[in-house]
Amino acid sequence: MSAKRIDGKAISAQIKEEAAKEAAELKAKGIEPCLAVILVGEDSASQVYVNNKKKACEAVGIRSVAYELDAETEEGELLRLIASLNMDKTISGILVQLPLPKHLDETKVILAIDPKKDVDCFHPINVGNLQTGGKGFLPCTPAGIIALLKRSGTVIEGKRCVVIGRSNIVGKPVAMLLLRENGTVTICHSKTKDLAEICRQADIIVSAVGKVHTVTADMVKDGAVIIDVGMNRNEAGQLCGDVDFAQVQEVAGAITPVPGGVGPMTIAMLMKNCITAAKLQNGLL
Ligand code: NAP
Numbered sequence: 001m002s003a004k005r006i007d008g009k010a011i012s013a014q015i016k017e018e019a020a021k022e023a024a025e026l027k028a029k030g031i032e033p034c035l036a037v038i039l040v041g042e043d044s045a046s047q048v049y050v051n052n053k054k055k056a057c058e059a060v061g062i063r064s065v066a067y068e069l070d071a072e073t074e075e076g077e078l079l080r081l082i083a084s085l086n087m088d089k090t091i092s093g094i095l096v097q098l099p100l101p102k103h104l105d106e107t108k109v110i111l112a113i114d115p116k117k118d119v120d121c122f123h124p125i126n127v128g129n130l131q132t133g134g135k136g137f138l139p140c141t142p143a144g145i146i147a148l149l150k151r152s153g154t155v156i157e158g159k160r161c162v163v164i165g166r167s168n169i170v171g172k173p174v175a176m177l178l179l180r181e182n183g184t185v186t187i188c189h190s191k192t193k194d195l196a197e198i199c200r201q202a203d204i205i206v207s208a209v210g211k212v213h214t215v216t217a218d219m220v221k222d223g224a225v226i227i228d229v230g231m232n233r234n235e236a237g238q239l240c241g242d243v244d245f246a247q248v249q250e251v252a253g254a255i256t257p258v259p260g261g262v263g264p265m266t267i268a269m270l271m272k273n274c275i276t277a278a279k280l281q282n283g284l285l
Contacts, residue, residue: 003226003252006152008144008261012268015147016060019271023061026278033278034063035093035119035270036085040078040104041071046097053095056267062274065091071101078104079112086114093119093277095270116280119273127168130176135285137273142174144265145206145227146181152254154204154225156181162199164188164215164242165208170229174206195219207242214242223253229262 023033035057039050050066057064067081078096085091094117100106110118115125121139129136149156161183165171175187183204188195199205199219207215208229220226230242241258249255256262279285 003249004152004254006148006225006227006254006256006261008148008256008264011148011151012144012264014151015265015268016056016271019062019268019275020060022275026275026282027061031278031282031284032063032090033092033274034065034090035095035274035277036065036067036088036091038067038069038078038081038094038096040069040073040097041101043099046099050097052267053270056271057274060271060274062271073101073104075104075108078109082109082112086112086117089281091117092281093117093274095119117277119270119277121173121273122168127173130173133180136280137276138177138269139169139173140266140269140273141170141229141262142177143272144269145174145229145262146177147269148227148256148262148265149204149225150181154254156183156204159183159203160201161185161204161206162188162202163206163208164195164199165206165210165229167208170208174208174229178204178206209242211242212240213244215248216244217247217251220248220251222251224251226252226255227262228256228258230258231263 026033037050037053039046054064085094094113096109110122113123115123118126121137126137161178163171163175166187166189175185178185186198196219200221202224204225206227210230212232212234226243226248228241228243232240234240239259
């Protein structure tokens with residue numbers, strides 16, 4: 001039997017619609033959400049991501065301003081720009097597109113962003129809030145994964161959840177969010193022994209590794225829910241995930257495709273965070 005497909009395009013469209021409604025409500029109160037995006041250098045993938053963010057803002061009714069800085073920009077100049085955006089009352093959220101050119105210290109740059117404007121949820125204060133269950137921003141891709149699970153009817157509470165990958169951007173925060181939803185969470189990584197055996201116990205598997213065929217059908221329990229975060233290229237150069245989709249869908253209960261699964265959720269959750277930022281700036285949260 002073939003698994004149910006979890007449709008990231010449809011679910012992300014719902015979330016963007018909800019954000020658009022909230023943006024309109026804020027505007028009716030005289031509050032205009034605005035995202036400032038900073039891009040340093042000419043990395044082509046980053047340019048595509050920044051353009052997609054601008055387009056999403058437009059569609060949702062969030063104003064966006066882009067700062068495209070030269071690849072040789074000095075750290076001081078970037079930090080001064082962030083400081084001025086922190087002070088600017090018309091700016092609700094600030095996003096610095098990563099990765100930065102090598103001469104710039106990413107940690108220093110993230111620390112410079114006002115935590116109340118940190119829509120990527122990378123600032124240690126917001127990472128701490130995630131651990132302690134505080135209000136405010138949630139990291140975009142991990143929050144998108146939780147939304148995919150909940151809105152496709154998967155109950156997380158009481159379930160055995162296995163997260164493969166422990167990066168600060170996906171693995172660790174998604175594990176924390178699954179725990180907040182009362183899942184029982186195991187985090188696996190490159191040094192994990194018996195990955196297949198651990199995965200076979202799972203009701204929910206989230207794979208965030210970045211390698212094709214990390215999850216194969218023999219690692220999946222009948223009816224398990226599979227979330228594939230990976231974005232890889234197969235031998236034919238096509239975009240694919242970490243999961244052997246063709247085989248695993250025969251065993252799983254539900255599965256996200258790549259593309260069209262987790263991918264579209266990240267920008268949708270960013271839009272949600274821009275609304276959260278505007279609310280935080282205006283004492284509405
Ligand atoms: P990352 O920083 O490279 O982390 C990869 C993780 O996988 C590491 O924790 C690593 O373990 C673990 N790992 C590597 N080989 C493994 C193996 N054989 N078995 C078990 N674990 C293994 O990557 P990331 O930034 O988290 O991204 C992961 C994937 O998600 C990438 O394909 C990326 O493009 C994709 N992604 C997609 C979105 C989206 O919006 N769809 C967003 C972000 C990322 P160690 O810690 O031991 O090295």
